[in-house]
Amino acid sequence: MDIKLATCTYQEFMPDMGTPVRTTVGRPRFDLPYPLTAHAKLVTPTKELLGINARDAYEFSYRRLLNARGFGPVRDELLRIAGAYDLDSPLVLLCFDRYDKLTPPDDWCHRLFLAKWWAEQTGQEVPELGAPPRASAAPATLF
Template identity: 30%
Template sequence: MAIWISRYSNKELQSGKYYPVGISIGTPKFPLGYMLRKQCYSLAPKSYMLNMELERFKPAYYEKLEGIGTDRIIDMVQRMDEEARAEGKELVLLCYEDVRVPGDWCHRTVFAEWWAKQTGELIEELYDPSEPKVKKPAAKKESKEPVKKAVEARKEEPGYEQLSLFGLAGI
């Protein structure tokens, strides 16, 4: 049984060799270039989990899965895999994030880890022919205090008057 995980925008999915199933809260609004076969909301995280750090996310997501039931999830994934194999395809569970950069993760990688613990079977990331997108560090927000002081200083300058373009045009 070959089950993969990947992101919706992986161009490899356009080859026609795969049975793509979404496991995200929503479905992509952008063109995929392939047909999404199913959307499995049972494997999607809950919305309150989306901004959690991995250390907090993992137990919360595991609890969600266990609330559904380990046997039910295994049965559900195995049925999707059987449907895929009946068409000569391999099952791929999809969400949005590009996790090829070390340190990046998303719920599908956590699901693959959970699956391995429950079944002993590995689910790996599908080959992606595109270059990984390295996330830029968040820019530091600069204080607006210097700008505010400069504006106040201009107001205090003698003989300085702010003119309106519309006032000059007679509008």
């Protein structure tokens, strides 16, 4: 069974986009105009990763974390979340960083690397539903 995934920020998410899923170490400290349904713990970075500011080092460490947790368990967790809500609706993996508010070389976040990793594992693109990443942060195309 395929899982439809997308990414966005808490701030830009709208309920018609899909099922909102937290992927951050902390919860939003501001009121959300929608209920936050689930937390995808296996794709959530660790607190230690949050201290890495260099893009390459962060991507390397985050991918290593995802690979250690394993594609199968990550997929299974996301399937459980999708099955508890709406299998036809995309799971929208949320975090705080708005790409249109970030400046190079810091115009990236873990959801960009998660989308690239997922596409490499499955061949399925993971669209960004918020402001698009700048060209310097855009994931490489698969073809």
